[in-house]
Amino acid sequence: MAYQNAPPAKTHYVLPQDDKEFNRLDLQHEMLKIGFNGLNVCNELVNSVLTNRMGEELQVLDLGSGSGSWAIEMARQYPYVKVHGLDLKPREHEETLPSNCDFEVWDINDGLDHHYRQFDFVHCRFTETGFKDHKRAMTEIERCLKPGGLLMFIIATIPVTEERNTPYMPYMSTQTDGSWLQRAIIAQRVGIRNMGSDPYTAAQEVDTGLWKHELIEPATCGAALFTFPVGPWATSSDPAEAERLRTLGELNKRNILIVHHHWRALFDHSKRSEKEWKILIENTERELHTDEHHLSIRVRALWGRRVNTESPPSPYHAPNDNKSSFTGFRLASFYDSEEEWLRLSEEYNSRLTPEMRALMTIPNYDPLE
Numbered sequence: 001m002a003y004q005n006a007p008p009a010k011t012h013y014v015l016p017q018d019d020k021e022f023n024r025l026d027l028q029h030e031m032l033k034i035g036f037n038g039l040n041v042c043n044e045l046v047n048s049v050l051t052n053r054m055g056e057e058l059q060v061l062d063l064g065s066g067s068g069s070w071a072i073e074m075a076r077q078y079p080y081v082k083v084h085g086l087d088l089k090p091r092e093h094e095e096t097l098p099s100n101c102d103f104e105v106w107d108i109n110d111g112l113d114h115h116y117r118q119f120d121f122v123h124c125r126f127t128e129t130g131f132k133d134h135k136r137a138m139t140e141i142e143r144c145l146k147p148g149g150l151l152m153f154i155i156a157t158i159p160v161t162e163e164r165n166t167p168y169m170p171y172m173s174t175q176t177d178g179s180w181l182q183r184a185i186i187a188q189r190v191g192i193r194n195m196g197s198d199p200y201t202a203a204q205e206v207d208t209g210l211w212k213h214e215l216i217e218p219a220t221c222g223a224a225l226f227t228f229p230v231g232p233w234a235t236s237s238d239p240a241e242a243e244r245l246r247t248l249g250e251l252n253k254r255n256i257l258i259v260h261h262h263w264r265a266l267f268d269h270s271k272r273s274e275k276e277w278k279i280l281i282e283n284t285e286r287e288l289h290t291d292e293h294h295l296s297i298r299v300r301a302l303w304g305r306r307v308n309t310e311s312p313p314s315p316y317h318a319p320n321d322n323k324s325s326f327t328g329f330r331l332a333s334f335y336d337s338e339e340e341w342l343r344l345s346e347e348y349n350s351r352l353t354p355e356m357r358a359l360m361t362i363p364n365y366d367p368l369e
Contacts, residue, residue: 022091024258025067031228031251032125034244035331039073040123041152041224041301045316049121049150049305052080059084061119061144063108064127067091074123075101081120088130108137115144125154128202129192138205142215147308151216152301155206158185159295162234164227164330165344166351168295170359171283172366179293180283181230184260187280189360191266200360207345210304211338219315221304223335225344227296228252230288234296236328245329252297253288260284271363279368 033039040046050058058081062071065085075083075098083101090103109132122144131137138153145151159168159182169175170183192199209223210216229249236242260281267277287293305313318334335341358365 020258021262022067024255026069027251027258028255029067029069031248031255034248034251035226035228035299039070039077041154042222042303042316042318045150045303045318046121046152048316050078050081057082059119060121060123061086061115063122063124063141064130065090065103068103070123070125071103072097072101084119108140109133112140112144117143117146119144119149120146121150121152123152125152126156128155129197129199131198131202132196134198134202134205138213139215142213142306145215145306147306148311148313149306150220150303151210151305152303153206153210154299154301155202157203157298157300158182159230160227160298160348162294162296162329164225164296164298164333165348167348167353167356168293169353170356172355172359173368174366175355179295180280180287181256181260181293182295183359184263184280184284186356186359187270187272187365188263188266190271190363191263191269194269194271194363195266206300206302207342207349209338209341210302213304215306216304217307217313218304218338220313221302221336221338222316222318223303223341224301224318225333225335226299226301226331227329228299228331229294229296229329230256231291231294233291233294234329234331238328241331242328245331248331253291256297257285257288273364273367273369276368 037043050060058078060074060078060081060083062074062083062085065071065087068085068091071083071085075081079098079100081100085101085103086106086108087103088105088107090105108127108130122141124141128134142151159179160166161168168182169178170186171178171180172183189199209221211218211221229245229252231253232246232249234245234249236245264277267280317336335344355366
């Protein structure tokens with residue numbers, strides 16, 4: 001048996017927790033593996049942290065494990081490592097799980113003190129809308145690391161243009177050539193907040209990275225920006241990269257064609273009408289099938305290792321994909337410098353228009369009737 005029981009969690013999690021959603025999460029997982037060139041953003045760094053050391057028990061924690069795909073694949077890739085998934089409702093797998101993998105029913109908002117200082121690697125992907133207090137949640141997560149342990153935190157934000165750091169214009173009554181998908185994603189932010197989470201605080205925390213977190217060694221910190229195209233429009237002068245981008249775009253489109261139907265609860269909590277929901281669904285579907293807008297989902301990753309005074313962890317320099325010789329769409333950019341990461345975040349935030357900010361924060365702003 002690979003499941004640990006806990007009292008039912010009281011949650012404000014915003015997406016369904018059923019087989020259809022788990023299957024979508026599996027699809028999203030496959031897309032991310034292509035984008036990351038493996039299970040993790042920095043696969044070499046993870047390999048170095050999880051190097052098999054005789055006599056030492058290595059443990060990995062996957063927070064918000066969802067369908068469990070990442071945790072199960074990690075357990076198979078590192079058979080000498082114990083992988084522990086934690087979620088409000090982990091998927092009940094019919095097949096036999098690897099003996100070094102288990103799952104726990106738990107709400108991160110209830111604290112993680114039973115996991116303090118236990119893990120060599122903590123992985124946290126797309127969980128930000130489940131946090132009531134993002135800053136407190138991050139501190140709790142960091143406390144789960146052993147000295148020298150690695151944290152990898154991944155968050156998705158609103159779509160951007162081909163330039164990669166400019167928010168895409170949403171459809172508005174005064175901007176009818178904007179994107180319906182962008183409108184759907186931005187408008188739901190009011191609903192996320194009304195359901196008890198704070199996407200703005202989460203975004204602000206990611207804007208500054210982990211460099212100044214008390215428990216994290218600054219020299220080990222880094223960050224990455226990924227832009228996952230929606231649809232098969234992105235290309236490259238390198239044939240292999242062009243095919244990779246095409247596959248990513250198709251998978252991302254399939255993922256969004258499913259998940260945008262799951263945003264109904266968020267839409268309702270944003271105080272918008274039934275008529276507008278139907279208009280939004282119809283036009284978002286049409287837009288996705290025609291690929292008329294070249295937008296990308298903006299995914300940001302942060303990493304760093306817990307302070308270890310006895311054996312300080314070595315700095316890690318991520319692959320410098322920022323200066324590729326190939327021309328075309330760029331999927332990933334890596335940053336070792338806090339200053340460069342802050343500058344990137346400041347540029348992005350400065351390009352959010354007043355209309356976008358209003359759509360994010362004001363209930364029923366620019367209603368469609």
